[in-house]
Structure formats: C-alpha cells, structure tokens
Amino acid sequence: MEQLKAVxxxxxxxxxxxxxxxxxxxTIEGKCLVDYVIDAAMGAGANxxxxxxxxxxxxxxxxxxHKDVMYALQEQQLGTGHAVLCAKDFLGDEGQTMILFGDTPxxxxxxxxxxxxxxxxxxxxxxxxxxxxxxPTGYGRIIRDIDGNFLKSVEHKDANxxxxxxxxxxxxxxxxxxxxxxxxxxxxxxxxxxGEYYLPDTLTIIKEKGLKVDAFTLDDPEDITGVNxxxxxxxxxxxxxxxxxxKKR
Numbered sequence: 001m002e003q004l005k006a007v008x009x010x011x012x013x014x015x016x017x018x019x020x021x022x023x024x025x026x027t028i029e030g031k032c033l034v035d036y037v038i039d040a041a042m043g044a045g046a047n048x049x050x051x052x053x054x055x056x057x058x059x060x061x062x063x064x065x066h067k068d069v070m071y072a073l074q075e076q077q078l079g080t081g082h083a084v085l086c087a088k089d090f091l092g093d094e095g096q097t098m099i100l101f102g103d104t105p106x107x108x109x110x111x112x113x114x115x116x117x118x119x120x121x122x123x124x125x126x127x128x129x130x131x132x133x134x135x136p137t138g139y140g141r142i143i144r145d146i147d148g149n150f151l152k153s154v155e156h157k158d159a160n161x162x163x164x165x166x167x168x169x170x171x172x173x174x175x176x177x178x179x180x181x182x183x184x185x186x187x188x189x190x191x192x193x194x195g196e197y198y199l200p201d202t203l204t205i206i207k208e209k210g211l212k213v214d215a216f217t218l219d220d221p222e223d224i225t226g227v228n229x230x231x232x233x234x235x236x237x238x239x240x241x242x243x244x245x246x247k248k249r
Contacts, residue, residue: 002095002096003047003094003096004045004096005046005047005049005096006048006050006097007049007097007098007099008037008038008051008101009052009080010022010024010034010052011053011054011055011077012077013055017229021059023102023103024060025060025063028240029241029244032063032065033102033103033104033105033227034060034102035064035065035066036105037100037101037107041098041109044098044112048090050069050070050072050090051064051102052083053074054074054077057073072086073086078197079190079198080200081197081199084181085185085197091181093179096119096177096178098173101226104171104173104223104225104226105236105240106222111129114216115216116175122212123212124212124214125180125211126174126202126203126211126213128142128153128170128173129215129216129224130142130168130169131171136166136167136169138156139156140153141166141168141169142170143166144166144168150213152204153200154200155193155198157192157194158193168215168217169221170215171224176202184205187202188202222239
C-alpha cells in the first residue's frame, strides 16, 4: 500500500469550551482529545503525523502523550485550507494524506481504514468522509446529482436554498492523493462569505481537472461528532466509556 500521512488540524482556541486551555488538550478518561485522533490515524496506517497548532501551541506540546509527531504553526486563523497549507512542507509528493480534526475524539481507526479502502477501491483522487444527519444546520453540505454522483461540497453560509435541503454533511475529514492536494492548495482563493481559504474548495479544483472526487458516507454519524463545548465533551466521554466497557467484555 502507498505511503499514508495524516495532518490533524488543532490550532483553534475553542472559545465555547469556556476554558483558557487549547480545546484539543481537554481530556476524556485522562487522555487528550487530540491523542484519540492520533491513535485513530496511526491505527489506520498513518506512519507520519503532523499537528497544525496555533493557540497556546506550547501547552499542546507539553500535554499530549504522543511525542513523536511533527508540528506546523498556524499563526493566523485563515480557514481550513490555510491550516493545511501551513503543513505543506510535511506533505511531500507521494502517497496519500488524511486530513483530520483534533477535536473529534470519537473517530476510529476502523472508520478511517474503511475510508482509505473505499478511496483506493474507487480510484478517487480525494474522498470526503460524510454522513446523513437529521439536522444539518451549520454544517457544510455534500451536493450530489440526480444519479447520486458527487458534485461539490458547499459551506452552510454559502449554500443556496436548494443546497441547504441536503442532509448529507461534510465531516471535514478527507483522504487525498498528496500530489493533487498540494497543487490544489496553491490555487485556493478566499472567495466566500468568511473571506477564508476553505479546504473544500480543493474538491472543486481537483474535480475540474477531470479527476475523481467522491464521498464515503457513514451510516452512523457518531464517529465524526466534534467537541465544541463542555456539554459535548461530556457526551463524547459517555460514548468512549461505553466503547471501553464493550472492549473489556
């Protein structure tokens, strides 16, 4: 199998956590949120991992248990595309790269392995991890044609009335062929409501080259659930404890 790397976006402060700590070092069962994500990436075969850090990055250095990962610094928060661009030197030009979030402790190695297998089997250049949820408000939407083929991913704030009817959401997690990811990152423009460099725009850039873009849809959105506040932290902790109890049986 080709080389697999992972870039984990972990630069945010997480103001809704109501804490001075960077969001990704909050813990569940004594383990940092981002450590769960690193474990999942490694379990899926990622040998090289880079954390994109920003707010109080030195606290993240000191706190996480994985000391063998690499780091890139995002000094200004200019969007997900900009965050990955900060790790450009880490990417290289070969194999595949997963893009993950440091605040999604429920993501599993099994799900990421299935994503990678689907990506390879379908001959995709980029595959989005998606899921269908009852209330997609605030999430980026996956837009498909009448035959179910992937058309694009659009942010909630930039979606039109028809696009907002889609209940298939973009988790923000992807697997890219690395060479095409690097090329697409260089073409990103902040032409959106937020004035940011959106990583999902790389999908359109890649698709317009005639390369295959697709979404791998999870039946259950639990794995892609993020932690944005203390209540969501408690909810994620309940899931993790249940999973740990199942493993002990």
